[in-house]
Amino acid sequence: MDVTRDSSPRPVSRPAGPPDLPAGGSGEAGAAGSTAATGRAQPVRAASGGLAAPPTGKTPPAPADDPDGPPTCRLTPVRPEVDAAGPASRRPPRVDQALRERHALAAPGWLALFVLLLGTAGLLVVLVRAGVVPEFEALPDIRSEAVRRGGPTGLTPAEIAAVAAIGLLMVTVLAGLLSNPGGEARVLTRWGRYRGTVRRAGLLWVNPFVRRRRVDVRLRHWRSDQVTVTDRTGTPIVVRLLVVWRIRDTARAVLSVADHETYLREQIHAVLSRTASRLPCDSNAGPGPALRDGQWFSDELSRSLAAEAHAAGLEVYSVQPVALEYAPEVAESMRRRRLADLDAGLRTVLVDDAVEAAALAVRRLERATAHQLDEAARSALMEQLLVAFVAPAGVTAPVPAPAVRAARKEGTARKEGRPA
Structure with a gap:
């Protein structure tokens, strides 16, 4: 007999498919209990409400994230056959990974000024040597021999070429000068292609053959x-x-949308309409949250708008409702309804307090007199105490006498054909 071979029965393999979740719900505690009981990792609930696909031997490639943007939550793909929560919620616009802000080549402005100064000096030297510009007596004589002997003054072809080259250089240097104030950036494009962004403040020199677009990057x-x-x-x-908000990525703000301010305004209206439709404005003395309760409304608006504006290179810090009122056509009716709810709640509180006080007074009276009242006497005494407690508070309600109530009860019993 071969004792090295395991002769114990093999466990029956279960068919592939999502295992059943424990009866305690789909929370972390239920998932942990199921894992501890079965010894296997259980699938988790995905964001859309369905079961995530069970883990396999291969890990699916993760989507590329935008290093400049917020971290992306990676979820296991949801299988359509087990997704019972309906269609997935809408996703924000996808970020263009190829379009990203980068620094443009920009030289200090003092280098351009130095080149302009040298060009001006060289142009003066050529014109003085040709006799076009009169010589200053305080400066050394740099005129040519022909000009000194009184010959004809004028530019030779070589001097004309030198003047043209110096002038072209000076024009090119002047066209590339850029004065960039603080809080602004310049988006450079050439023939529609993005060439970089200049965020440095001060006098700079950039390629004169690019188009420059001014972008305000301050907090707004x-x-x-x-x-x-x-x-x-x-x-x-x-x-x-x-x-x-502010502009975080100037390349996307300028090139990914036609007008980033118009895009932001439209997204604000869309996010506001979608978020406001999830809760009522007021709870009206009923259970459940409302738009006026706490910071949920502001936090949800900020989160949703930041996700929508991220694809356009915009960064949203906060969205705060400064006014939340009913529309004029329903404001008066809602105000009356709110007052009615407050009045009803106040009346309920007053009546409950009065009933408790009356019952306590009757018990103390029985304890003090050491005499147990019968049911009719106790009811009559409590009615009188309730009237005494409630009437000064403005809650008036007719309370029938015990004899009248007994007669009404007997008449009702006779009509129904049952003993009183």
Whole structure:
């Protein structure tokens, strides 16, 4: 008998497919308990609500992220046959990886000024030697021999070529001078192709044969006008927003969209409409969150708008609602409804407090007198105490006497054909 071979029965292999989740839900605790119980890693829930594909021996290649942008959350691909949550939510625009801001070649401005000074000096020397410009007595005589002997003055072909070359050089240097103030950048393009961005402030020299577009890269804020949207209940509301943003990638802001400011405004309106429709404006004394509660509305607007504007090279810091009101056509009715809800809540609180106080007073009276009241006497005493407690608070309600209530009860029982 070969004792080196394992003769124990092999476990039956399970068919491929997503294993069942534990009955405790799809949270981390349930996933951890299932892993501990079965000894195998269980699939996790994907962002769209379905089960993620089980791990295989090969790791799928991860998508390339934008190093300049926010980190991308890598999720395991969701299989369509197990995705029971419906279609996936819309994704923000995809970033163009080929279009990215880079530094353009720019020389210091003092070098260009030095070249201009040398060109001016050389041009004067050529003109003085040819006798076109009179000589200054304080300067040494640099005129040619023919000019000194009183011959004809004029430029020779060689001197004309030198003057033309010096003039062309000076024009080229002057055309490349660039004065860039702080807080601004220049996007350089040549024949429609991106050539770099100049962010350095001061006097610079760049290629004179490129097109320069001025871009404001300072921190900016924009206060929107009144935007009318609808909340989850379909009620129209008016919102005003304050958006703090700046241009992060000048190449994408200039070349990926026609106008980045118009793009940002339209995205603000779209994000506001989508976010406001998820919750009601007010809870109206009912359970559940509302748009006015806490910082959820502002945080969700900031997160959604930052994702939409990232593809255009814009960085959004915060989106804050500075005004959140009902539309004029429903403002008065909603105000009356809010007051009615507050009044009803106040009445409920007052009545509950009065009932508790009346019951406590009856118990103390029975304890003090050492006499147990019957049901009719206790009900009559509590009714009188309730009237005494509630009437000064403005909550008036007719309370029938015990004899009247007993007669009504007996008449109702006779009509229904049952004993009183």
